[in-house]
Amino acid sequence: MNKINPTFSDVETAAERIAPFAEKTPVLTCSAINEMVDAKLYFKCENFQKVGAFKFRGACNAVFSLTDEQASKGVATHSSGNHAAALALSGKLRGIPVHIVMPSNAPENKKQAVEGYGGKITYCEPKVHAREVTLKKVIDKTHSIEIHPYNDKRTISGQGTVALELLQSHPDLDVIITPIGGGGLISGTCIAAKGLNPNVTIIGAEPKGADDAFLSLEKGEIVPQLNPNTIADGLLSSLGTKTFPIIYKHVSKIITVSENEIIRAMRLLWERLNIIIEPSSAVVLGALMKHPEENIGNKIGVILSGGNADLNNLPW
Amino acid sequence: MNKINPTFSDVETAAERIAPFAEKTPVLTCSAINEMVDAKLYFKCENFQKVGAFKFRGACNAVFSLTDEQASKGVATHSSGNHAAALALSGKLRGIPVHIVMPSNAPENKKQAVEGYGGKITYCEPKVHAREVTLKKVIDKTHSIEIHPYNDKRTISGQGTVALELLQSHPDLDVIITPIGGGGLISGTCIAAKGLNPNVTIIGAEPKGADDAFLSLEKGEIVPQLNPNTIADGLLSSLGTKTFPIIYKHVSKIITVSENEIIRAMRLLWERLNIIIEPSSAVVLGALMKHPEENIGNKIGVILSGGNADLNNLPW
Numbered sequence: 001m002n003k004i005n006p007t008f009s010d011v012e013t014a015a016e017r018i019a020p021f022a023e024k025t026p027v028l029t030c031s032a033i034n035e036m037v038d039a040k041l042y043f044k045c046e047n048f049q050k051v052g053a054f055k056f057r058g059a060c061n062a063v064f065s066l067t068d069e070q071a072s073k074g075v076a077t078h079s080s081g082n083h084a085a086a087l088a089l090s091g092k093l094r095g096i097p098v099h100i101v102m103p104s105n106a107p108e109n110k111k112q113a114v115e116g117y118g119g120k121i122t123y124c125e126p127k128v129h130a131r132e133v134t135l136k137k138v139i140d141k142t143h144s145i146e147i148h149p150y151n152d153k154r155t156i157s158g159q160g161t162v163a164l165e166l167l168q169s170h171p172d173l174d175v176i177i178t179p180i181g182g183g184g185l186i187s188g189t190c191i192a193a194k195g196l197n198p199n200v201t202i203i204g205a206e207p208k209g210a211d212d213a214f215l216s217l218e219k220g221e222i223v224p225q226l227n228p229n230t231i232a233d234g235l236l237s238s239l240g241t242k243t244f245p246i247i248y249k250h251v252s253k254i255i256t257v258s259e260n261e262i263i264r265a266m267r268l269l270w271e272r273l274n275i276i277i278e279p280s281s282a283v284v285l286g287a288l289m290k291h292p293e294e295n296i297g298n299k300i301g302v303i304l305s306g307g308n309a310d311l312n313n314l315p316w
Numbered sequence: 317m318n319k320i321n322p323t324f325s326d327v328e329t330a331a332e333r334i335a336p337f338a339e340k341t342p343v344l345t346c347s348a349i350n351e352m353v354d355a356k357l358y359f360k361c362e363n364f365q366k367v368g369a370f371k372f373r374g375a376c377n378a379v380f381s382l383t384d385e386q387a388s389k390g391v392a393t394h395s396s397g398n399h400a401a402a403l404a405l406s407g408k409l410r411g412i413p414v415h416i417v418m419p420s421n422a423p424e425n426k427k428q429a430v431e432g433y434g435g436k437i438t439y440c441e442p443k444v445h446a447r448e449v450t451l452k453k454v455i456d457k458t459h460s461i462e463i464h465p466y467n468d469k470r471t472i473s474g475q476g477t478v479a480l481e482l483l484q485s486h487p488d489l490d491v492i493i494t495p496i497g498g499g500g501l502i503s504g505t506c507i508a509a510k511g512l513n514p515n516v517t518i519i520g521a522e523p524k525g526a527d528d529a530f531l532s533l534e535k536g537e538i539v540p541q542l543n544p545n546t547i548a549d550g551l552l553s554s555l556g557t558k559t560f561p562i563i564y565k566h567v568s569k570i571i572t573v574s575e576n577e578i579i580r581a582m583r584l585l586w587e588r589l590n591i592i593i594e595p596s597s598a599v600v601l602g603a604l605m606k607h608p609e610e611n612i613g614n615k616i617g618v619i620l621s622g623g624n625a626d627l628n629n630l631p632w
Contacts, residue, residue, distance in 0.1 A: 026342035026344075028342075028364060047590040048344060048589070048590060052590055267627070270592060270627060271627060273364070274363040274364060274368055274591060274592040274593070274623030274624075275590060275591055275592060276586055276590040276591060276592060277590070307590030308590075311583070311586060311587060311630075311632075314627075316627075
């Protein structure tokens with residue numbers, strides 16, 4: 001029987017499982033940004049991952065970890081973001097049905113991405129409760145298997161492959177920093193990084209306007225995110241029961257970042273690295289720029305989570 | 317004595333010479349774009365090169381190929397674009413003076429880039445003749461060595477390292493396509509690619525509004541570019557006496573692309589690859605999208621030349 005919490009071995013298995021489908025994303029560096037923060041930064045570019053975000057790793061690992069019998073009825077989730085597209089593509093690759101519950105006001109491009117991969121969308125009222133009720137109905141009807149965007153061992157193990165790859169290509173990192181939304185990426189990062197090298201420091205970066213992880217670590221229990229308000233729309237979720245304990249145990253610090261700091265860091269990454277990243281990805285550099293005095297001499301792995309920015313609506 | 321034309325061995329030497337300084341740029345793929353053009357495209361991302369453009373390779377090779385005595389008086393060029401920044405950084409790395417002649421109306425960010433690397437700018441009237449006269453004065457005064465942006469064996473050999481790297485990582489390419497301005501990149505590509513594999517087809521892509529290379533290949537002699545008019549501001553130059561013969565001998569075809577086709581391809585690369593490329597780089601994808609029926613089944617290396625786009629002035 002599987003243990004409840006993902007282990008380093010689960011991350012290694014996930015890496016093998018998704019290898020035929022996922023990109024090994026490049027790591028970029030920028031001497032001008034290094035000078036600004038007085039550290040050596042290694043940007044792991046998940047904006048170049050399939051569907052433009054690390055979410056593909058977790059969804060792909062979950063979908064391909066199912067038995068044929070389990071998979072035959074398809075998979076389901078509720079999401080208005082990158083996880084929806086990631087699950088739709090993963091299901092397409094396995095040739096199984098994918099059911100996505102989306103709020104009726106979800107962005108047009110996210111709907112199109114899901115439909116483009118053959119996902120079946122069920123719309124609901126744009127409220128958390130309605131999403132959960134609607135998802136339950138879809139699952140009752142289709143007998144599909146729920147793949148949660150972050151509170152799922154299979155998802156977390158898949159997200160852990162980002163840090164696994166990063167530390168395999170750059171074994172001497174002192175620190176890894178990731179954004180925190182529901183905590184799937186950072187908890188996978190903890191499992192992978194601590195498994196390879198217990199001395200790696202893990203830091204989280206979070207918008208001030210959605211600082212539930214910061215508050216949860218202070219309080220020692222999950223503090224739900226009630227009214228998030230930030231441009232970083234991938235980081236609105238509360239921590240989950242599976243991600244919180246891992247984060248509480250392994251993450252050294254969470255740095256919160258203002259909206260202006262996020263936008264400034266986003267523009268800097270566009271201009272200096274010549275890459276397109278979404279606001280949620282900029283939070284990590286915003287955090288490092290806020291506290292350059294703490295970074296001196298460190299080699300820092302910086303996980304840029306995704307690149308699905310709206311080119312028609314730039315924040316500057 | 318050196319032969320006049322660069323050889324494959326010159327490109328190999330250049331690769332060794334610039335290795336401590338230049339990035340080995342990543343190669344990205346995109347299944348959605350592959351479907352559109354019915355071919356497998358491998359994007360060599362020189363927008364991630366130092367100074368944001370392949371030009372660093374040629375400038376760096378030229379600067380580090382000088383003897384200490386030659387280098388001591390510094391280097392000089394006239395350029396309002398990426399070559400200026402590339403030469404300034406290369407000179408800084410070698411610790412020698414760099415003199416750049418720039419038209420007085422050069423973009424502010426280009427001036428800042430040169431000055432940021434410690435280059436000394438001499439301004440002149442924004443006319444070709446004024447640039448040449450002013451450069452001659454600067455060289456007479458400083459005894460610095462001219463490093464031409466493309467009509468120079470050392471520059472061409474350095475630019476050839478893009479294709480060398482690309483074919484070393486992807487040896488089974490059938491075709492390589494590059495943009496054409498003065499012809500430094502594509503002539504270096506010819507030397508490198510044909511040296512590794514004579515069967516690789518080399519194709520050039522050029523804006524319709526600056527189609528001197530297309531006309532030169534038709535006529536069999538250099539047709540100067542008189543009044544270029546294109547958003548692709550890296551591709552305004554005429555072919556040179558050293559680049560034309562190499563291109564004439566080795567390039568199979570030059571495809572010309574309209575402004576709308578360039579802008580459409582640029583946006584597609586931003587949206588689908590999540591990378592920032594300048595208009596001059598989009599010309600190659602514009603060319604491939606124009607003639608998808610010719611690409612069937614081919615593996616095509618696509619050189620994206622640079623990423624110095626103006627985020628405040630996007631063409632859509």
